[in-house]
Amino acid sequence: MARLSSAQDYKSLLDKYDTWLFDCDGVLWQGDRLVDGVPEALNLLRTHKKRILFVTNNATKSRKSYKKKFDQLGLEAQVDEVFGSAYASAVYLSTVMKMPKHKKVYVVGMKGLEEELEEEGIQHLGGTDPADNTLAEFHLKDFQPDPDVGAVLCGLDTSVNYTKLSKAFTYLRRPGVVFLATNIDSTYPSADGLLPGAGAISAPLACALGREPLSIGKPAETMMDCIKAKHQFDPTRAIMVGDRLNTDIEFGNRGGLSTLLVLTGITHESEVVGPHASTTVPTYFTNSIGDLRAAIS
Numbered sequence: 001m002a003r004l005s006s007a008q009d010y011k012s013l014l015d016k017y018d019t020w021l022f023d024c025d026g027v028l029w030q031g032d033r034l035v036d037g038v039p040e041a042l043n044l045l046r047t048h049k050k051r052i053l054f055v056t057n058n059a060t061k062s063r064k065s066y067k068k069k070f071d072q073l074g075l076e077a078q079v080d081e082v083f084g085s086a087y088a089s090a091v092y093l094s095t096v097m098k099m100p101k102h103k104k105v106y107v108v109g110m111k112g113l114e115e116e117l118e119e120e121g122i123q124h125l126g127g128t129d130p131a132d133n134t135l136a137e138f139h140l141k142d143f144q145p146d147p148d149v150g151a152v153l154c155g156l157d158t159s160v161n162y163t164k165l166s167k168a169f170t171y172l173r174r175p176g177v178v179f180l181a182t183n184i185d186s187t188y189p190s191a192d193g194l195l196p197g198a199g200a201i202s203a204p205l206a207c208a209l210g211r212e213p214l215s216i217g218k219p220a221e222t223m224m225d226c227i228k229a230k231h232q233f234d235p236t237r238a239i240m241v242g243d244r245l246n247t248d249i250e251f252g253n254r255g256g257l258s259t260l261l262v263l264t265g266i267t268h269e270s271e272v273v274g275p276h277a278s279t280t281v282p283t284y285f286t287n288s289i290g291d292l293r294a295a296i297s
């Protein structure tokens with residue numbers, strides 16, 4: 001593992017890698033606050049004709065709504081450069097699980113997840129339905145489960161409540177209903193600090209059921225398969241830039257890519273160097289992707 005520091009270090013990255021995969025939360029931004037130097041770093045890569053892909057476990061937005069966020073933040077991005085765990089989950093349901101068209105997904109999650117399911121022609125319930133977004137007492141005797149629900153899909157849901165968890169739990173106790181999570185990140189790096197992540201949304205169901213969900217997002221191969229279905233690239237000349245060791249860096253390492261860990265999100269330097277360092281090791285690490293500006297001649 002190498003700590004990047006000199007301008008030559010960053011210039012050599014430009015020479016070595018043609019394809020750059022960027023995690024979003026904690027790398028490009030924290031919440032809606034852009035990390036300093038990101039526009040210049042991305043523009044530098046565009047100028048050098050590098051292929052750029054955005055690979056996020058955040059399932060609150062669809063690819064189209066991510067494109068709006070990029071536009072609002074003044075960052076160049078195309079919809080087909082964005083791969084979110086909401087999209088990967090919808091593709092998994094339609095092309096890997098091949099869920100029959102009459103079957104439905106009960107969603108514990110937000111609008112972005114529903115939008116991606118709709119794009120893939122998958123029926124869904126729950127999610128942002130006002131009837132499920134309530135703090136009213138849940139009465140099991142009054143609940144008529146939809147017999148066509150074939151899967152429960154959990155993503156980051158800032159409006160999670162006991163009604164949603166109870167409906168999801170009831171569905172998941174039925175034979176053959178699949179338990180899926182867009183991702184199981186433990187925490188979410190907001191602009192003002194850490195908040196519970198998507199993993200904290202599916203954890204209550206895993207506890208109640210005594211079984212874990214199948215997680216689709218990084219570091220799972222499903223996300224890499226989703227990317228490679230649209231973009232062919234040489235992993236030996238590709239680099240994954242991320243802020244979380246057990247998702248981004250593990251994802252890149254498993255895929256045979258080089259990896260660059262940045263310290264603008266979840267991971268602290270003490271987890272990378274020193275006696276308590278993680279066994280998941282990046283190829284390189286640096287403070288911020290904004291440091292890439294040193295390569296601007």
Ligand SMILES: O=C(O)[C@H](O)[C@H](O)COP(=O)(O)O
Binds near residue numbers: 055058059185
């Ligand atoms: O809890 C979550 O869903 C994650 O913390 C978050 O959204 C991760 O997004 P990423 O860092 O993969 O862009």
Ligand SMILES: [Mg+2]
Binds near residue numbers: 023024025026242243
């Ligand atoms: Mg991140």
